[in-house]
Amino acid sequence: MTTPQEELLPSTRRALLHRIAVAQAEGRSPSLVAAVVRDGRAVWHGARTSVDGHGPDENVQYRIGSITKTFTAVLVLRLRDEGVLDLGDPLEKHVPGTGAGEATVAELLAHTSGLAAESPAPWWERTSGSLRPELADVLGEQPFLHPVGRRFHYSNPGYTLLGALVEKLRGASWGEVLRREVLEPLGLDRTSVRPRAPHAGGWAVHPWADVMLSEPSEDLGLMASAGQLWSTTGDLARFAVFLTQGDDRVLSAQTVREMRTPAAPAETADVGDGSAYGLGLQIQQRDGRLLVGHSGSLPGFLANLTISVADDVAAVVLANCTSGPMLSTVGADLVRIVAEAEPRIPEPWRPMQEVDPSVLELAGQWYWGTYGFGLRLTADGLVSLEPLSGGGRRSRFRANGDGTWTGLEGYYAGELLKAVRRPDGSVDHLDLGSFVFTRQPYDEGASVPGGVDPEGWRGIG
Structure with a gap:
């Protein structure tokens, strides 16, 4: 030994x-x-x-x-x-x-x-x-x-x-x-x-x-x-x-x-x-x-x-x-x-061998209300979701083979992540344990619970 x-x-x-x-x-x-x-x-x-x-x-x-x-x-x-x-x-x-x-x-x-x-x-x-x-x-x-x-x-x-x-x-x-x-x-x-x-x-x-x-x-x-x-x-x-x-x-x-x-x-x-x-x-x-x-x-x-x-x-x-x-x-x-x-030397970065285009289109920036998050695909086959800045809820997710992912840690451990699509196949939003993540803050084109104020974003005056 x-x-x-x-x-x-x-x-x-x-x-x-x-x-x-x-x-x-x-x-x-x-x-x-x-x-x-x-x-x-x-x-x-x-x-x-x-x-x-x-x-x-x-x-x-x-x-x-x-x-x-x-x-x-x-x-x-x-x-x-x-x-x-x-x-x-x-x-x-x-x-x-x-x-x-x-x-x-x-x-x-x-x-x-x-x-x-x-x-x-x-x-x-x-x-x-x-x-x-x-x-x-x-x-x-x-x-x-x-x-x-x-x-x-x-x-x-x-x-x-x-x-x-x-x-x-x-x-x-x-x-x-x-x-x-x-x-x-x-x-x-x-x-x-x-x-x-x-x-x-x-x-x-x-x-x-x-x-x-x-x-x-x-x-x-x-x-x-x-x-x-x-x-x-x-x-x-x-x-x-x-x-x-x-x-x-x-x-x-x-x-x-x-x-x-x-x-x-x-x-x-x-x-x-x-x-x-x-x-x-x-x-x-x-x-x-x-x-x-x-x-x-x-x-x-x-x-x-x-x-x-x-x-x-x-x-x-x-x-x-x-x-x-x-x-x-x-x-x-x-x-x-x-x-x-003698700090641990990280494994070399290597790209994914193959990627599902329907999963790749989910990568990038998402918003839960006004909180910004980034969704990333990693070479180990997992998906990570974490705040764009500061602290907050973050987790990695394991694919279930049916277009959904299960959280592995933190607040979202065991919770289900899935992409909700429109009739034409385009992505409307992400659903994570009923929380809705959209491409823009309160995206008016997405199915946001409670609806989106039709007057949109505005200042005071």
Whole structure:
């Protein structure tokens, strides 16, 4: 997976090494390992200090905590894409009798189910999953803290329920389904439910002394689907490529794009302004850059996966300490360093191979009332509609093959765009979700709802 590091400039490699060295030293982590992905492959790997006496590399396993949730979300979306379930289905339809069945699959994925953040005592991360043999033990007597669907509230039990959903519909354990349907197709052979050598040990570092305490490494039992996995920077680099591009053996590019789309605003007090949660992915704006991915932690371990799709750069950072370095900041910084030092080189412009004349005549300037818009045809077969100046609603549209287009993003996502023609075949106007766009502002020759004042445009006097 790892390609020669000469693919990055020496100054970029040194900046990356400096950043993780500062993080490891100031965060007082026994070890810290990182990787950077660009152009669909790992292009840099760095590590500080040692694991079991030798420098960690891209094959040393660390526990990745809640990054596990992203893997679980992939399994659930596979079921949706196969038509086995709908995201709007209440859990009760597929896994009856949990006491939390009114929450929908989508709400569980986006942490808007209203469920508690944690399982009832004892502290589930530091005790054996055998203490919670039933879903009732995971949820407790009062599983809901908030009204279903009303607010974002991060929930580990919610992803436990999603793991149970996968097991019920697949008829196999969550770990087995994950191995068969995701890990093996993507070549993630160093990602596993239980640790496999070589792997790091988990440590707590004393806050007031440079000494360490070994942390227990528990099997989480039913809560495995919320945080059980062990992985490496090499495997997570491959997973980052998948979350950027998709892989039809697992999920299409369209579905992973859906995962990266905000489904719920996050709590400002927890993660700051400009943050949201998709379907199994955290989303945030940082330094003007849209980042997606997930963080993770369990006693003894910290983990972070950060992706900038626009820059085609991703970073993985893993550490074996309970607290210390802020890996979400480190990951964002690694992405920024590469994106700013070696900006993505755009693909060459190429003309369209062929164009439908009836579509070409739609290109150019249009008006929604008095707002000016430009409609452009692009070589990728899409149509874009955006304001001629300033901000405003904009979107790309995908052709449906019947003379209509469907919006892909923003206000017009899912909305239908079509050209309305006169009996002689000429274009009267564009209809976009009932909004009328004309060639001139309130074109008197077009069918403008409400009509056009017959006195026309005039001044005051």
